[in-house]
Amino acid sequence: MNQDLYQFALRLADTSLTMGQRLAEWCGHGPYLEEDVALTNVSLDLIGHAQMFYQLACDNSETSTSPDDLAFLRDVPEYRNPLITELPRGDFAYTTLKQYFIDVYHLHLYQQLSVSSDEQLAALAQKALMEVKYHLSRSEAWCQRLSLSTEEAHEKMQKALDDLWFYTPELFETDESMQRLMTASVIPDMGAIQTVWQQQTEQLLEDCQLAKPENGWMATGGLVGEHTEHLGYMLADMQFLQRAYPGCEW
Amino acid sequence: MYSQGLKDAEGQLEPAELMAEFQARIDREEKIEPRDWMPEAYRKTLIRQMSQHAHSEIVGQLPEGNWITRAPSLKRKMILLAKVQDEAGHGLYIYSATETLGVTRDQLTDELLTGKAKYSSIFNYPTPSWADIGAVGWLVDGAAIMNQVPLCRSSYGPYARSMIRICKEESFHQRQGYEIMTVLARGTAAQKDMAQRALNRFWWPALMMFGPSDKDSKHSEQSMKWKIKRFTNDELRQKFIDATVPQAEHLGLTIPDPELRWNEETGQYDHGEINWQEFIDVIKGNGPCNKERLQARINAHEEGEWVREAAEVYQQKQNQEEAA
Numbered sequence: 325m326n327q328d329l330y331q332f333a334l335r336l337a338d339t340s341l342t343m344g345q346r347l348a349e350w351c352g353h354g355p356y357l358e359e360d361v362a363l364t365n366v367s368l369d370l371i372g373h374a375q376m377f378y379q380l381a382c383d384n385s386e387t388s389t390s391p392d393d394l395a396f397l398r399d400v401p402e403y404r405n406p407l408i409t410e411l412p413r414g415d416f417a418y419t420t421l422k423q424y425f426i427d428v429y430h431l432h433l434y435q436q437l438s439v440s441s442d443e444q445l446a447a448l449a450q451k452a453l454m455e456v457k458y459h460l461s462r463s464e465a466w467c468q469r470l471s472l473s474t475e476e477a478h479e480k481m482q483k484a485l486d487d488l489w490f491y492t493p494e495l496f497e498t499d500e501s502m503q504r505l506m507t508a509s510v511i512p513d514m515g516a517i518q519t520v521w522q523q524q525t526e527q528l529l530e531d532c533q534l535a536k537p538e539n540g541w542m543a544t545g546g547l548v549g550e551h552t553e554h555l556g557y558m559l560a561d562m563q564f565l566q567r568a569y570p571g572c573e574w
Numbered sequence: 575m576y577s578q579g580l581k582d583a584e585g586q587l588e589p590a591e592l593m594a595e596f597q598a599r600i601d602r603e604e605k606i607e608p609r610d611w612m613p614e615a616y617r618k619t620l621i622r623q624m625s626q627h628a629h630s631e632i633v634g635q636l637p638e639g640n641w642i643t644r645a646p647s648l649k650r651k652m653i654l655l656a657k658v659q660d661e662a663g664h665g666l667y668i669y670s671a672t673e674t675l676g677v678t679r680d681q682l683t684d685e686l687l688t689g690k691a692k693y694s695s696i697f698n699y700p701t702p703s704w705a706d707i708g709a710v711g712w713l714v715d716g717a718a719i720m721n722q723v724p725l726c727r728s729s730y731g732p733y734a735r736s737m738i739r740i741c742k743e744e745s746f747h748q749r750q751g752y753e754i755m756t757v758l759a760r761g762t763a764a765q766k767d768m769a770q771r772a773l774n775r776f777w778w779p780a781l782m783m784f785g786p787s788d789k790d791s792k793h794s795e796q797s798m799k800w801k802i803k804r805f806t807n808d809e810l811r812q813k814f815i816d817a818t819v820p821q822a823e824h825l826g827l828t829i830p831d832p833e834l835r836w837n838e839e840t841g842q843y844d845h846g847e848i849n850w851q852e853f854i855d856v857i858k859g860n861g862p863c864n865k866e867r868l869q870a871r872i873n874a875h876e877e878g879e880w881v882r883e884a885a886e887v888y889q890q891k892q893n894q895e896e897a898a
């Protein structure tokens with residue numbers, strides 16, 4: 325069970341870290357100063373969540389490790405995030421829609437995790453949930469603002485949707501390890517989460533007059549460490565100092 | 575009422591009675607508020623100084639932002655993100671304070687992006703190593719504090735008030751920067767070397783942050799009289815040197831100035847000549863990163879154009895719906 329929880333904690337942490345890392349790329353480059361500050365806030369929250377869940381992973385690890393070791397010393401095949409979170413930053417529409425999809429996912433996932441049979445996990449999820457609610461209200465408002473304003477913005481949102489949509493089913497994938505946790509009520513039924521996720525996002529897409537794409541390549545692989553080409557570059561950048569100067573304090 | 579016109583520094587004709595009353599208020603340490611009468615030159619000087627300050631906060635995000643994705647630990651990453659975010663916040667406060675003088679943020683942004691307005695020369699230097707993030711916090715935020723603490727008593731109310739809030743955060747940044755340097759200086763030989771190189775890079779540019787030497791500073795005298803400035807450039811620079819040299823010694827790092835030595839008589843450090851030609855070059859746009867920094871701001875502005883437009887159109891549509 326510890327090993328299962330370790331793996332699941334990594335899934336949560338890697339998802340938040342890769343999201344936060346991409347968002348951080350906006351710092352100093354946002355469309356408004358106010359947005360710069362807001363995006364950085366969300367990025368900070370997500371990296372904070374990652375640290376929390378890495379700590380949970382450490383507490384359930386068979387070997388002695390630290391949140392920094394997990395973040396900075398694992399390579400691509402060991403990362404457990406769904407592919408969508410490692411995709412490049414893209415333009416503001418792409419960032420916004422991706423953020424919205426993840427925010428809705430986090431909302432429902434953390435809501436359920438906050439009643440987990442594992443008390444530590446429940447407490448962490450509760451803490452993250454507070455911040456996720458704020459992230460969602462922001463990304464949802466931006467989806468509407470961008471989709472229901474100018475033609476150019478609407479087009480960019482539609483393009484973002486076409487590019488991102490088929491990365492979303494992967495969010496709800498499970499493996500044997502997760503299924504054991506589901507049976508033990510440590511984590512919720514991911515199928516049920518998917519149902520509410522779909523209802524909520526499809527309603528917003530309809531409100532935003534955005535059309536779901538009909539077909540595309542269906543992303544998969546994060547749970548078994550099969551990633552896009554982008555993650556390697558992200559890690560090369562993020563892990564540079566730890567790799568170039570091993571064993572140092574910073 | 576007839577009053578003899580007095581030409582002020584900007585060549586503007588101002589009524590003598592008003593000028594005298596204005597100066598008297600300043601001499602009494604009263605704060606000047608946005609609705610109060612003020613000489614045109616006072617307004618212009620403040621707009622120039624405050625907008626330069628705001629621009630510096632914004633451009634200042636870039637050299638450090640450069641290391642956010644590569645920060646060596648989760649804790650350092652979060653501290654750096656929060657710091658760079660603080661700088662954006664400082665820019666926001668100061669732009670708002672500047673707007674009380676009758677300019678818009680759009681105008682000010684335009685002046686920055688067209689190269690008409692200046693920002694602090696320090697942000698045109700590169701941050702090629704992680705230690706530069708330490709050096710920037712320690713030296714650049716340190717120098718900013720020296721400059722800004724007296725501004726908390728600036729005669730212009732909105733500027734003084736924004737500075738009080740900002741200074742608290744700057745001293746936090748300075749401590750964090752020094753802490754990065756401490757860890758590096760106590761680390762491996764490679765880390766210590768990284769720290770020394772960063773100090774070498776940033777020492778002289780940090781001294782230049784205080785502006786030209788008093789004998790060459792064209793704005794100083796009037797600004798002192800109006801209490802927009804409280805100390806001269808050279809006084810502030812000296813304070814900074816005196817505060818910083820012992821900190822470098824504590825780190826076991828060497829300040830890259832062979833002429834630096836303690837002067838028993840003056841109770842201050844004597845230092846070598848600053849390369850003012852370099853300062854002038856960087857101000858004029860020929861520093862190592864001028865083009866990059868400005869281009870980064872221009873790109874952000876241009877790439878964000880459609881977003882700002884969309885937000886505006888959306889707001890109009892909402893307003894129309896509400897009205898209907």
Ligand SMILES: [Fe+2]
Binds near residue numbers: 660664
């Ligand atoms: Fe600042």
Ligand SMILES: [Fe+2]
Binds near residue numbers: 661715743744747
């Ligand atoms: Fe600062």
